[in-house]
Structure formats: C-alpha cells, structure tokens
Amino acid sequence: MIRVQVPATAANLGPGFDCLGLALELYNTVEFGRIPRGLVIEIEGEGAEGLPRDESNLVYKAARKVFERSGRVPEGLRIKLVNGIPVGRGLGSSASAVIGGIIAANIMCGAGLSPREILALACSLEGHPDNIAPALLGGLIIYTAVEGEISWTKVDLPPGLKAVVAVPDFILSTRDARENLPHMVTLRDAVFNISRAALLVAAIQKGDLSVLGTAMDDKLHQPYRAGLIPGFKKVISAARLAGARGVALSGSGPSLIALADSNFNLIAKVMKETFRESGVKARCMILAPSPVGARALEVL
Numbered sequence: 001m002i003r004v005q006v007p008a009t010a011a012n013l014g015p016g017f018d019c020l021g022l023a024l025e026l027y028n029t030v031e032f033g034r035i036p037r038g039l040v041i042e043i044e045g046e047g048a049e050g051l052p053r054d055e056s057n058l059v060y061k062a063a064r065k066v067f068e069r070s071g072r073v074p075e076g077l078r079i080k081l082v083n084g085i086p087v088g089r090g091l092g093s094s095a096s097a098v099i100g101g102i103i104a105a106n107i108m109c110g111a112g113l114s115p116r117e118i119l120a121l122a123c124s125l126e127g128h129p130d131n132i133a134p135a136l137l138g139g140l141i142i143y144t145a146v147e148g149e150i151s152w153t154k155v156d157l158p159p160g161l162k163a164v165v166a167v168p169d170f171i172l173s174t175r176d177a178r179e180n181l182p183h184m185v186t187l188r189d190a191v192f193n194i195s196r197a198a199l200l201v202a203a204i205q206k207g208d209l210s211v212l213g214t215a216m217d218d219k220l221h222q223p224y225r226a227g228l229i230p231g232f233k234k235v236i237s238a239a240r241l242a243g244a245r246g247v248a249l250s251g252s253g254p255s256l257i258a259l260a261d262s263n264f265n266l267i268a269k270v271m272k273e274t275f276r277e278s279g280v281k282a283r284c285m286i287l288a289p290s291p292v293g294a295r296a297l298e299v300l
C-alpha cells in the first residue's frame with residue numbers, strides 16, 4: 001500500500017496572480033493498493049458525496065498518465081482518498097488530487113519521475129502552477145515558466161505567521177472565476193501589482209509583516225471577482241480591523257485568506273460573522289504554512 005499526503009494551497013495571495021502560492025497545513029491523503037482487477041475508489045471527508053468514483057476521478061486520471069508513460073498499467077487498482085481540503089473553494093483541491101495521483105502512481109509503477117518531471121506533468125494536467133508548485137514543494141513558492149522552461153524559488157517564512165482562512169459554503173469554479181478577467185490591463189495596474197508582489201515577497205522573507213496590508217492588494221483579478229463573493233470587501237476590512245496583517249482571495253476564491261501573527265481566533269470570528277451578515281455561511285480554519293509539500297507517508 002502506498003500513502004501520499006498533499007497540502008492545501010492558497011494561490012495568488014493578492015498581487016501574485018498565477019505565480020505565487022502558499023502551502024497550508026491541511027491535507028488530502030491518497031492511498032493506492034493493488035487488487036486483482038478493476039478500479040475501486042473510496043472517498044472520505046471533503047467532497048465525498050459529489051466526487052466521481054470511476055475513471056473520471058482526477059486522482060485516477062493523473063495516475064493513469066504515469067502508468068501509461070511507464071508502460072506499466074496495473075491490472076487492478078484500489079484508491080482510497082481521505083480529503084481534508086474543501087472542494088471548489090480556492091484551496092487547491094484539484095492540484096492536490098493531481099499531485100497525489102502522480103506521486104502514488106510514480107511509486108507504484110516505479111516510473112522514476114523526478115520532482116521537475118512531476119511538476120511539469122501536473123501543470124500540464126491541472127493548469128494552475130501557483131497551486132501545483134507549492135502542493136508539491138511546500139512553503140511559499142514563486143513560479144514561472146517560459147516556453148516550457150520552469151523556474152521556481154521558495155521564500156523563507158517568518159515564525160509565527162499563520163493563515164486564517166474563511167471558507168464560504170458555496171463552490172466557485174476557477175473557470176467561472178476566470179471568465180470575467182480582462183485580457184488586457186493598463187500599465188498602471190500592472191505596475192500596481194508588480195510593486196506589491198515584490199513588496200509582499202521581500203516583506204515575508206524579512207519577517208516585516210507591517211506592510212502586508214498594502215502588499216496583499218491587487219488590481220489584476222480581485223476587482224473582477226469581488227462581485228462573485230457577497231461580503232468580499234467587508235470581510236477584508238473586518239479581518240484587518242481584528243488584527244490581520246493582510247487579506248486576499250485564496251486562489252480564485254471564494255475563500256479569503258488573512259495572514260496574521262496574532263489574534264487568530266478573533267480574526268476567524270469576525271470573518272465568519274461578517275460573511276454571515278452578508279448572507280454567506282462560512283467556516284474558518286486557522287492554518288500554519290506547510291513547510292513540506294507532498295510526501296509519501298507509507299510504502300508497504
């Protein structure tokens with residue numbers, strides 16, 4: 001039996017649209033075992049009622065690519081998924097499924113894919129490297145790819161930094177959340193984001209959280225997505241007043257992520273309450289960054 005654990009991720013963090021992502025200590029686990037024939041998929045936890053249990057399951061589809069590439073497709077496969085990551089909420093559940101499937105299959109069939117190959121394959125299947133890269137590598141990752149050539153680096157995180165994540169009880173697909181984004185932006189907005197993304201990374205690396213309020217602001221995607229999330233601006237203001245250093249959409253939403261170094265429970269309470277006042281039921285999680293990415297827990 002092979003068991004792989006993959007962290008949740010919060011992409012973008014405001015200005016780092018499509019290039020910045022943070023792994024969080026909230027995990028999905030993927031178990032693979034051989035059976036004589038066929039495919040059996042069991043799912044527990046988040047999304048258990050709605051996720052497919054056949055060949056259209058994303059974990060299986062990702063694994064299948066690895067089996068086919070290695071020429072070693074197992075006769076029978078049992079997959080067990082224990083999901084801690086809410087589905088369709090901007091916390092990287094698809095990235096975790098793809099990474100989990102690839103790594104488990106890589107071990108099972110001895111395909112010998114390197115981390116770089118896993119990253120490239122996962123990005124080609126899932127399409128959001130700002131989720132894929134931190135899910136695989138852990139920590140806060142800056143990622144870019146130019147004509148297929150991937151570059152990334154990991155940013156040091158200050159001790160005591162935690163995320164308060166408010167998770168609304170509705171799903172927002174990334175595809176829908178990208179639909180209203182502009183194809184062109186002004187130079188002014190581009191400069192707005194470049195300056196903040198640079199400020200955010202440098203401030204986190206130095207442990208200077210005082211500038212995160214400015215540094216987590218964005219003009220490339222959040223203004224176009226705000227209307228899809230009732231209470232968006234109010235929840236951000238309330239979290240800031242309660243002590244959050246900076247607040248942004250997590251990935252394409254609808255979850256909001258507040259970065260803080262104190263007052264975690266208060267921030268969680270006001271985010272939940274402010275969402276409620278806007279007619280949205282939300283739950284809040286206080287999560288430390290996950291310094292490690294996906295890893296095999298057991299190979300028996």
Ligand code: HSE
Nearest residue numbers: 011018128174251252
């Ligand atoms: N960067 C992507 C987006 C993340 O904002 O659309 C998808 O989770």
